[in-house]
Structures are given as C-alpha cells and as structure tokens.
Amino acid sequence: MSQTAGILEQAEQHCRERGSRMTEKRKRVLSGLVDSDKALSAYELIDYCKEQFGENIPAMSIYRILAFLEEEGLVHKLNLANKYVACAHICCDHSHGVPQFLICGGCSKVKEITVNPAMISELKKSAEQAGFTMMSQQLEMDCLCDECMGSAA
Amino acid sequence: MSQTAGILEQAEQHCRERGSRMTEKRKRVLSGLVDSDKALSAYELIDYCKEQFGENIPAMSIYRILAFLEEEGLVHKLNLANKYVACAHICCDHSHGVPQFLICGGCSKVKEITVNPAMISELKKSAEQAGFTMMSQQLEMDCLCDECMGSAA
DNA sequence: GCAGTCGCTGCTATGTTGTAACATCACTGA
C-alpha cells in the first residue's frame, strides 16, 4: 500500500471515530494535499481533481471540503499564502498542539514544526502587554527552502 | 500642526533625503494610513481618497503607491490580512529593525511591536534545522484587541 | 527655452481568492 493510501486510510478511520463522513470527493481533495509536498491553493486542487480523476469540482465545493478537513484536523490553512496543506501528523495517534509553518516562497514547500512552547507563551505575554490577546498560536514564516535557496544563489 | 501633518512632513523629509518623490497622491494615500489606527485594504484607501479629497484613484495606482511607500519604509504590508498600515516609527530617527504585528481580527486595529531579538534568532535556528531559511522576520499574529475582546465576551 | 528622458499615473482588461443564496442530490433512519 502506498504511503498516500495509508494516510487516507488513517484519515477515514479518524472520521469514523468522530462520526463524520469521509466522502469520495473529500478523499480526493485530501489525497491531492497528501500527495503534494507543497501547499496548494483551492484552485490548484480543482485542477488536480480534474487531471487526476477527470472530475470537475466547483470552487464552492472545494472550499467547503477544505473547511471540513480543517475542522477534522486533517488539513491546515496557511493564511500567509492562501494555500492549504495536509497535516503532517495524520498518522500519529498523539494529538498535536497548534503548529507552526515554514513556507518556501519559491516553491510553496511547507514544513510543519512545533516550536518551543516557552517561546509561544513569551509572544503571548508581549501581546498582552500591548493590549492584544493572541487568538491563534499558528505562526507562519516566510522562508526559502534549501533547494530554492541554492538555485537562487 | 496636527499629528498627521507632522508625520507627513517627516515622511517628505525622508523622501527628499533618499532622492525619491513624495507626490500629492502618495501623500494622500499615506495620510489615509496615518490617520487610521486600523490597517486598511487598497480598496478602502480608494474610498478614503474619494471621500476625503474627491479624487478617484484607480486600484492600479493605489497598489503602485503602496509599493513605493513600502519601499521607502513608510508603510508595512500585512500579508495575513491583505491590508496596509503606516509605520509606527516614521518620526523616530533610529531605523527600526524588522517589526512584528498584532492584528485585531475584529476591527483590524494593529499594534507594531518589536519582540525580543533572542526569540527571533531562536525561530531562525529552528527553521534552519528544518532546512529552511527565514526570509523575513516580520511576524503577524492573529489577535483580538482588548476592546473587541470585551465586546465579544 | 526646448528636446529628450524617465518616472508617475490612467485605463482596460484580466487573473486569483473567496462567499452568498438557493437548488438539488444522496444517505439514514423511522
């Protein structure tokens, strides 16, 4: 069984446990994200479904499906890039906390990391001193991956 | 002289020193951002110029002007919100480093802060270990300001 | 002053991201 198929299997299991439905279309969208090591935009996923499965899924549906997958914790939305990425921990049983992302500006490759929680709480403290409350600890950082770094130099 | 006028004066001075031109339109766009304590979108700035000066500036020009102002360090672009904000330090002579932003999701109010440089360098280190190089140290955090926090509760 | 140049702005069209409102389809359970 391919890596992707295993992850999809795991995702289906996850939905069964939560009493939600992993439909065919949802599986297709998720498989697009899992297959790709890059973040994809909603419209890139439309193209993917068209090419891969010959199925035309309207934008509205893609967005609803992405919202569902995000709700289930299977997908993360990258607000900095307006793109979506499969969670890197679908197959871990431990529930992960709020993730941080390194996003390559060259090729959209994304690395999901978990930084030192002490740092996050220090950020939170700084925010509170300024009269703000952090609503999400999801940090997104504008990076270049080593590969793109090399070809740029 | 009003606060805003003082800041605009300072901005003009800044451009003179750098040999760039602070035109009327650029001044109008900048004044919109300086006047507002919130981040504004390009299209909100179009509306501002229309209402405040009776002048219809096309979107293309607004974007070009914003790019210019950002180049000059007078304006910051918030990628998380697709909005723009005047630099909080136009009147400081000390050049500021890369800023971080607290963005209220309720009312778009923005606070420009500078977090502990040690934290940034720790982030950088985490990124490098993951094979990425941080291209911008501009962090943008999704927050609620105290005011919106209060009215939400 | 005047021509040439370069930077700024206008215009039109188009691309990209995302949502509202309402209709329809499909699975589930009585």
Added chain:
DNA sequence: TCAGTGATGTTACAACATAGCAGCGACTGC
C-alpha cells in the same frame, strides 16, 4: 417508502491584485 439531514451543484458576485500599454509631467542637458 418517505421525511430529514448533510453533502454537493449552480449562479452570481465581492474583494484583492496584476499585466500591458498609453499619456502626462517634471527634471536634465543642451
């Protein structure tokens, strides 16, 4: 089988952003 619910389709549109080319206007050098 039939109602109810959740998933998907359709159409239209809003908001954000850029391409490409034309015109205008302010400096430069003569």
